[in-house]
Amino acid sequence: MLDLVGLSKSYGASRVLDDVSFIVQQGSFTTILGPSGSGKSTLLMSIAGFVEPSAGDIRLHGRSLLPVSAEKRNFGIVFQGYALFPHLRVRDNVAFPLRMRGLSSAEIGGRVKRALDLVQLQNFADRFPRELSGGQQQRVALARALVFEPSLVLLDEPLSALDKGLREALRDELRRLHKAVGMTFVLVTHDQEEALELSSQVAILNNGRLEQCADPATLYNAPGSRFVAEFLGRSNFIPVEAIHGSTGTLQLQSGRHRFEHRQDSPPAGGPAVLALRPERLVLTDGDASRPNSLPGIVSDISYRGADLSVSVTTDLGELIVRLTIGDGQAMPRTDDRVRISWSATAGYLLHDRSAA
Amino acid sequence: MTFAPGAANFRVFALFLLPALLFIGVFFVYPVLKIMLISVTDPKPGFANYALLIENPALRRVFFTTIRIAGITTLVSVAIGYLLAYRLHVAGPREMKIVLFCLMFPLWTSVLVRAFAWVALLQNNGIINSALLGLGAVDHPLPMVRNELGVVIGMVHVMVPYATLPIYSAMRAIDPRVLQAARSLGATAWPAFWRIFFPLTLPGVGAGVIMVFITSIGFYITPIVLGGGKVVMVAEYISVQITETLRWGLGSMLAMVLLAVVLLFVFAFRRLTVLRQGAA
Numbered sequence: 001m002l003d004l005v006g007l008s009k010s011y012g013a014s015r016v017l018d019d020v021s022f023i024v025q026q027g028s029f030t031t032i033l034g035p036s037g038s039g040k041s042t043l044l045m046s047i048a049g050f051v052e053p054s055a056g057d058i059r060l061h062g063r064s065l066l067p068v069s070a071e072k073r074n075f076g077i078v079f080q081g082y083a084l085f086p087h088l089r090v091r092d093n094v095a096f097p098l099r100m101r102g103l104s105s106a107e108i109g110g111r112v113k114r115a116l117d118l119v120q121l122q123n124f125a126d127r128f129p130r131e132l133s134g135g136q137q138q139r140v141a142l143a144r145a146l147v148f149e150p151s152l153v154l155l156d157e158p159l160s161a162l163d164k165g166l167r168e169a170l171r172d173e174l175r176r177l178h179k180a181v182g183m184t185f186v187l188v189t190h191d192q193e194e195a196l197e198l199s200s201q202v203a204i205l206n207n208g209r210l211e212q213c214a215d216p217a218t219l220y221n222a223p224g225s226r227f228v229a230e231f232l233g234r235s236n237f238i239p240v241e242a243i244h245g246s247t248g249t250l251q252l253q254s255g256r257h258r259f260e261h262r263q264d265s266p267p268a269g270g271p272a273v274l275a276l277r278p279e280r281l282v283l284t285d286g287d288a289s290r291p292n293s294l295p296g297i298v299s300d301i302s303y304r305g306a307d308l309s310v311s312v313t314t315d316l317g318e319l320i321v322r323l324t325i326g327d328g329q330a331m332p333r334t335d336d337r338v339r340i341s342w343s344a345t346a347g348y349l350l351h352d353r354s355a356a
Numbered sequence: 357m358t359f360a361p362g363a364a365n366f367r368v369f370a371l372f373l374l375p376a377l378l379f380i381g382v383f384f385v386y387p388v389l390k391i392m393l394i395s396v397t398d399p400k401p402g403f404a405n406y407a408l409l410i411e412n413p414a415l416r417r418v419f420f421t422t423i424r425i426a427g428i429t430t431l432v433s434v435a436i437g438y439l440l441a442y443r444l445h446v447a448g449p450r451e452m453k454i455v456l457f458c459l460m461f462p463l464w465t466s467v468l469v470r471a472f473a474w475v476a477l478l479q480n481n482g483i484i485n486s487a488l489l490g491l492g493a494v495d496h497p498l499p500m501v502r503n504e505l506g507v508v509i510g511m512v513h514v515m516v517p518y519a520t521l522p523i524y525s526a527m528r529a530i531d532p533r534v535l536q537a538a539r540s541l542g543a544t545a546w547p548a549f550w551r552i553f554f555p556l557t558l559p560g561v562g563a564g565v566i567m568v569f570i571t572s573i574g575f576y577i578t579p580i581v582l583g584g585g586k587v588v589m590v591a592e593y594i595s596v597q598i599t600e601t602l603r604w605g606l607g608s609m610l611a612m613v614l615l616a617v618v619l620l621f622v623f624a625f626r627r628l629t630v631l632r633q634g635a636a
Contacts, residue, residue: 071539083537087555100542
């Protein structure tokens with residue numbers, strides 16, 4: 001439905017967006033994820049029509065949006081900090097887009113009521129924004145962005161100003177709303193948890209470039225770059241010096257160690273790293289020799305309630321192992337000699353751009 | 357060190373406040389009370405001075421002239437101030453510096469000098485009338501001094517910066533995202549201005565109106581010079597009563613009424629703007 005084609009934006013010499021292309025499907029929940037300064041807000045504001053791209057195109061249903069001004073794009077936007085109209089009551093904030101569209105007051109009354117019901121603020125219609133909590137203001141902003149049934153809803157870090165508990169509650173609410181209204185949502189955030197939980201598609205930006213755009217499971221299990229593997233969840237990286245074989249089971253050479261690895265389309269040539277998620281690693285006794293394992297010494301243990309994060313020093317660097325301790329199971333201790341092992345399909349082999 | 361509320365701490369605070377209270381008491385409250393006293397005792401006790409305001413048509417005229425001139429000055433100054441403030445608001449940093457300088461520079465020049473400069477510009481053989489006559493735009497010089505027009509022009513010139521600055525600061529306080537939000541919701545330039553931007557600047561407009569009106573109502577030098585004795589405002593009239601005719605009671609009464617008008621105006625106007633903003 002929405003196509004971003006080779007989108008670039010420069011301010012003087014600095015390139016904020018660099019050749020970004022991806023597609024937003026109708027009815028999807030797409031998240032633009034990146035650290036601060038990655039260009040994600042600029043990207044959203046380009047879609048909204050407040051930033052004019054230096055190159056590339058934005059197309060809605062195949063038609064370029066660039067000649068269309070922001071007020072004619074018909075997108076609902078939830079701004080960072082909500083940008084409610086401070087001098088208008090909640091009711092009039094929500095009615096504003098309908099008044100701009102010249103609807104009859106009966107029609108406006110009905111739609112405003114339905115929008116406020118949707119975000120459960122029916123009893124707050126006569127309040128002013130400053131009389132509401134942050135979470136309530138957020139919901140007014142949502143109601144205002146949804147009430148005119150826009151073709152696309154853009155959300156710029158809508159949850160970042162809220163405290164943790166509220167953020168999680170509103171995350172569920174966002175997901176419920178997206179299902180209820182069936183509109184297309186594009187959300188910008190720097191919170192990876194938020195992105196994984198809400199989205200059907202995540203576009204990861206880094207330094208203005210698109211690192212990868214895929215569904216959350218693909219991003220987590222088959223990251224396209226070291227940046228993605230590091231930014232989404234935690235990863236251990238083992239440098240790989242040589243890869244033997246090209247199909248089926250590969251042999252990876254790393255220092256004096258050799259590991260088995262299976263992957264559908266492994267990267268060809270160039271320096272590579274094996275990315276290993278901490279929860280895919282298994283900790284065993286230090287003496288037993290096993291295939292795909294690495295000896296080491298426990299250097300640190302941090303207790304995290306549901307699980308345990310164990311740092312192990314090996315001759316390939318410090319690796320993190322995440323363990324869940326079952327009933328009656330012994331906890332590892334600092335200075336224990338252990339072996340870390342993993343299956344041939346546990347890791348994911350990546351090009352190491354940072355080493356190139 | 358922290359202060360807990362308590363009698364001992366209150367005494368400490370009172371001690372710090374004392375110099376300011378003394379100063380205001382000796383140099384403001386006492387003289388005002390004294391004037392109030394004079395207005396009901398001189399030449400003889402009673403409210404005869406206040407009755408004069410109703411009985412004496414000349415006095416009434418001076419009074420209404422003052423309020424009319426101050427009102428017109430306020431309207432014109434705030435309108436010009438709004439446009440200037442908007443220009444400042446949308447200006448780049450370079451242009452902003454220039455506009456601000458032009459706005460502030462007259463403030464460093466004496467009001468007396470500026471009034472005479474306006475006389476030079478506006479009088480019958482002044483620059484403006486000479487130019488208009490030379491161009492054949494008018495047959496005889498336009499009367500622009502020694503009347504209310506001249507007084508208003510001179511006063512507006514003095515008051516425009518006082519109107520501009522509070523309005524400009526209100527404009528600066530508006531979150532630009534609020535205006536982006538208005539546009540994203542379908543508001544084109546005019547509705548976005550009229551329904552969102554303008555209402556949000558009203559507190560600044562209100563502050564500008566109060567500033568300009570209460571200052572204008574007591575203007576002294578500018579009306580004397582540009583009114584040329586034909587336009588008399590209350591301040592000049594009071595001065596004449598005190599220094600020439602020595603009717604202290606009458607002058608004091610006018611001063612008290614002026615003070616009452618200002619207080620009433622500020623009170624009423626603040627209520628009005630607070631209601632407009634819909635504060636709870």
